[in-house]
Amino acid sequence: FEKICVEHINQHAQEVEVTEGSDSVVLPCRTSADLPKGTSVEWTRPEPRSMFIYVFPNTSKHFAQQNRDYCGRTEMNKDFLRTGDVSLTLMYPRDGDDGRYVCTVHRDQDVLRDTVVLKYVKKELFPSWASTLLVLLVLLVLIVCAGLLYHFQGYFLPGESLNVPDP
Known part of the structure; x- marks a missing residue:
């Protein structure tokens, strides 16, 4: 058998x-x-x-x-x-x-x-969509800051000053 x-x-x-x-x-x-x-x-x-x-x-x-x-x-x-x-x-x-x-x-x-x-x-520490959003947000903040600096450059850059007489 x-x-x-x-x-x-x-x-x-x-x-x-x-x-x-x-x-x-x-x-x-x-x-x-x-x-x-x-x-x-x-x-x-x-x-x-x-x-x-x-x-x-x-x-x-x-x-x-x-x-x-x-x-x-x-x-x-x-x-x-x-x-x-x-x-x-x-x-x-x-x-x-x-x-x-x-x-x-x-x-x-x-x-x-x-x-x-x-x-x-393994889980991503920071999802890729969040990383992209963060980069875009930082770029937006930099653009807004650059625009504000350009617009108010007269306040920050030395130039002609007004002579105001003393009373």
Whole structure:
């Protein structure tokens, strides 16, 4: 009796963007619905070094292997066996979370592997439209000041003075 293992690998990694300050981000991964009870799911990061992010079932062995940076910040849909939605929710994403994530589903003899690339986008300190508006406002103030100086140049520049006799 020979055991056959079929591995399905998605060649096109999905990209997900998350903005600095977001409460959470979902790393999508789906498989067929009505998964068998013995199905296990692993979320890992291959870079900068291989690490476990989330493992189901979460036995004490797996819990000890989970990278500390992700402890308490990850969760999966509890009903994934019925729905096939094995997406991972990452709470309070940070700059160091940027990169590739691999979702591996072990279902009977089949293995499904999917890759998600998380792009972490930092907020601009000053939005570009506000910078443009500020530049225009400064130019307007300079033009108004130059016009006022030109108009009142007689008050500021030395020239003929009026001799008013003393009484």
